Amino acid sequence: MDPSKHSSINRRVLISSLATLPVLSGTLLPGAALAQAPSVPLLSWNEGTAKHAILDFVRLTTDRSSPSYVAPEERISVFDQDGTLWVEHPMYTQVVYCLERVPAVVEKRPELKDVEPFKTVLSGNREAMARLSTRDLEEILAATLTGMSVEEFNAEVKQWLEAAEDPRWGQHYTELVYQPMLEVLRYLRDNGFKTYIVTGGGQDFVRVYSQQVYGIPPEQVIGTAGGTTFGYDRDGKPFLTKEPKLLLNDDKAGKPEGIHLMVGRRPYAAFGNSNGDREMLEWTGAGTGARLKMLLLHDDPRREYAYGPAQGLHDSKVGTFTQALYDEAKQKGWVVVSMKNDWNEVFPPTTVGRTTR
Amino acid sequence: MDPSKHSSINRRVLISSLATLPVLSGTLLPGAALAQAPSVPLLSWNEGTAKHAILDFVRLTTDRSSPSYVAPEERISVFDQDGTLWVEHPMYTQVVYCLERVPAVVEKRPELKDVEPFKTVLSGNREAMARLSTRDLEEILAATLTGMSVEEFNAEVKQWLEAAEDPRWGQHYTELVYQPMLEVLRYLRDNGFKTYIVTGGGQDFVRVYSQQVYGIPPEQVIGTAGGTTFGYDRDGKPFLTKEPKLLLNDDKAGKPEGIHLMVGRRPYAAFGNSNGDREMLEWTGAGTGARLKMLLLHDDPRREYAYGPAQGLHDSKVGTFTQALYDEAKQKGWVVVSMKNDWNEVFPPTTVGRTTR
Numbered sequence: 001m002d003p004s005k006h007s008s009i010n011r012r013v014l015i016s017s018l019a020t021l022p023v024l025s026g027t028l029l030p031g032a033a034l035a036q037a038p039s040v041p042l043l044s045w046n047e048g049t050a051k052h053a054i055l056d057f058v059r060l061t062t063d064r065s066s067p068s069y070v071a072p073e074e075r076i077s078v079f080d081q082d083g084t085l086w087v088e089h090p091m092y093t094q095v096v097y098c099l100e101r102v103p104a105v106v107e108k109r110p111e112l113k114d115v116e117p118f119k120t121v122l123s124g125n126r127e128a129m130a131r132l133s134t135r136d137l138e139e140i141l142a143a144t145l146t147g148m149s150v151e152e153f154n155a156e157v158k159q160w161l162e163a164a165e166d167p168r169w170g171q172h173y174t175e176l177v178y179q180p181m182l183e184v185l186r187y188l189r190d191n192g193f194k195t196y197i198v199t200g201g202g203q204d205f206v207r208v209y210s211q212q213v214y215g216i217p218p219e220q221v222i223g224t225a226g227g228t229t230f231g232y233d234r235d236g237k238p239f240l241t242k243e244p245k246l247l248l249n250d251d252k253a254g255k256p257e258g259i260h261l262m263v264g265r266r267p268y269a270a271f272g273n274s275n276g277d278r279e280m281l282e283w284t285g286a287g288t289g290a291r292l293k294m295l296l297l298h299d300d301p302r303r304e305y306a307y308g309p310a311q312g313l314h315d316s317k318v319g320t321f322t323q324a325l326y327d328e329a330k331q332k333g334w335v336v337v338s339m340k341n342d343w344n345e346v347f348p349p350t351t352v353g354r355t356t357r
Numbered sequence: 358m359d360p361s362k363h364s365s366i367n368r369r370v371l372i373s374s375l376a377t378l379p380v381l382s383g384t385l386l387p388g389a390a391l392a393q394a395p396s397v398p399l400l401s402w403n404e405g406t407a408k409h410a411i412l413d414f415v416r417l418t419t420d421r422s423s424p425s426y427v428a429p430e431e432r433i434s435v436f437d438q439d440g441t442l443w444v445e446h447p448m449y450t451q452v453v454y455c456l457e458r459v460p461a462v463v464e465k466r467p468e469l470k471d472v473e474p475f476k477t478v479l480s481g482n483r484e485a486m487a488r489l490s491t492r493d494l495e496e497i498l499a500a501t502l503t504g505m506s507v508e509e510f511n512a513e514v515k516q517w518l519e520a521a522e523d524p525r526w527g528q529h530y531t532e533l534v535y536q537p538m539l540e541v542l543r544y545l546r547d548n549g550f551k552t553y554i555v556t557g558g559g560q561d562f563v564r565v566y567s568q569q570v571y572g573i574p575p576e577q578v579i580g581t582a583g584g585t586t587f588g589y590d591r592d593g594k595p596f597l598t599k600e601p602k603l604l605l606n607d608d609k610a611g612k613p614e615g616i617h618l619m620v621g622r623r624p625y626a627a628f629g630n631s632n633g634d635r636e637m638l639e640w641t642g643a644g645t646g647a648r649l650k651m652l653l654l655h656d657d658p659r660r661e662y663a664y665g666p667a668q669g670l671h672d673s674k675v676g677t678f679t680q681a682l683y684d685e686a687k688q689k690g691w692v693v694v695s696m697k698n699d700w701n702e703v704f705p706p707t708t709v710g711r712t713t714r
Binding site for chain 2: 286
């Protein structure tokens with residue numbers, strides 16, 4: 001399942017050793033970097049159109065003498081997660097989670113052992129896994145994301161995040177967040193904006209780490225959401241079970257629909273990186289006054305990845321950013337951020353310091 | 358539709374005259390009372406078990422030396438609305454709204470004029486309206502709450518709330534909120550708690566006035582919610598249409614399910630007044646540490662209404678509070694608030710001053 005499982009053992013040992021050094025203690029998570037960030041805003045952004053669009057937007061919406069002044073309670077900003085706040089290539093982290101959870105699920109439900117698609121996932125045959133259909137994947141998602149209490153699910157995700165590592169960088173997934181975006185989150189909050197995540201990923205999954213990693217509380221995470229069912233255990237104690245019933249498909253048109261459901265206000269700032277964010281940016285841009293609409297272009301194969309318009313990787317299953325979206329952005333004056341040119345750092349200093357290759 | 362329509366004309370004239378007096382200007386809404394409330398907490402509460410349960414809970418959860426101390430970001434409190442924050446008898450305000458919107462809907466859709474149940478509602482025959490089935494009511498709710506853009510809906514509700522009056526008191530519905538509960542909301546917020554409304558009523562309906570009336574922003578209103586559909590108008594401008602598709606039935610077991618969907622944390626304090634709030638209080642009470650669970654008993658026919666256990670009105674369609682719920686409350690140590698004995702005021706001073714009978 002984890003293609004690096006065998007090759008990364010030495011890296012893991014090395015990282016464990018590094019982690020015990022006193023100088024690094026307490027700085028292992030981006031949250032720590034966030035807390036220690038200097039008060040100069042957007043330090044990891046190079047001077048240019050993108051950085052100044054953010055600074056101008058905040059000035060226009062928070063200066064009381066500005067015609068675009070926005071009352072503090074109206075200051076809502078929304079951020080896609082995968083590919084906007086953290087790495088999404090080569091596979092969405094939550095999909096990695098679901099695949100890696102299959103052995104534990106089969107242990108509890110041995111009848112699935114010889115049944116597809118679980119049999120293929122257990123085989124570890126990556127070519128066969130790459131051929132799994134959408135329906136197969138949905139079955140895996142349902143088996144690994146539903147059927148347990150909300151507390152059990154939270155504990156399972158937390159445990160996995162503390163152990164799992166991205167194969168390219170040998171880092172925890174929660175460390176592969178974009179330092180410039182952490183700075184935007186912080187800068188907007190320092191100026192009275194509420195920051196929301198609006199993700200096609202699972203709402204309950206992201207809520208497990210959103211506070212620690214992004215400083216965003218669970219109630220400000222909007223994601224693809226399934227229903228729960230209220231019930232009682234043998235002692236009469238109530239609990240909620242996660243059900244395989246889709247309430248909100250928080251992608252594309254589902255993003256503005258999800259924002260209406262969960263917030264009930266139109267955002268003033270929206271950040272995305274793919275066609276899944278198009279409607280959210282359109283909805284944000286259709287409001288009056290100053291509205292910030294930004295799309296992150298992954299054009300930095302050295303420090304991260306290159307995909308999207310004129311970058312290759314067009315057939316990728318994640319982060320589709322078509323030429324049509326790029327053209328719409330240019331036509332409507334949305335800001336396209338170049339990872340390569342606009343960011344002088346990609347990852348937090350604590351992550352960079354621990355990256356082993 | 359409005360049984361007081363004819364008899365209340367003189368009252369309305371009187372109120373209009375009163376409203377023009379300078380001494381009352383700016384004090385017509387509870388929000389004003391809220392802003393001017395003194396800093397002594399819970400002034401409208403008589404000394405007794407209920408008041409002290411609230412004071413003790415706040416001390417236990419906010420004193421850093423207390424074993425029940427709760428971190429500020431975890432301080433979530435939830436409030437039912439109908440019968441807990443404002444009057445629900447003899448009919449839920451939102452149902453009154455839907456019935457009174459029927460003429461406007463029929464004007465736009467004349468084909469409904471001679472079709473049931475709209476024909477009956479238009480007739481104004483109250484006996485016939487009382488016999489409408491649940492299915493009839495659902496049809497009326499769908500016709501009056503869906504099919505328009507979210508902005509159109511907000512404008513329609515706002516306009517109605519500014520004009521409509523409760524027949525008993527001759528007051529706007531938003532003025533018939535409970536002063537002691539406004540004080541609880543404020544006291545909890547002053548102590549770092551986020552206050553949420555968790556209502557069986559319509560989420561979009563309550564969000565129109567929640568900030569002004571309760572100081573609760575729309576994103577902290579959880580209610581029965583329908584889906585919306587994202588689309589574009591002729592000029593390519595995006596908008597959201599309210600659809601007759603139920604996403605969340607926020608009553609009974611739907612309340613803890615709705616809290617999980619919208620907040621993702623278990624509340625520390627929950628306030629209700631009926632069997633519809635039972636699961637929410639159970640879910641709150643099943644958490645560790647200090648948790649406040651309160652039920653309001655309507656036992657004050659002189660100042661408001663009397664219903665619930667041993668109060669008569671047992672067959673009422675609103676605010677069902679069975680003996681079984683009362684027994685569960687006593688057994689689990691939930692606090693039952695007596696409107697008659699625990700509250701020295703029911704409505705805000707500005708409302709009381711303008712009540713004409």
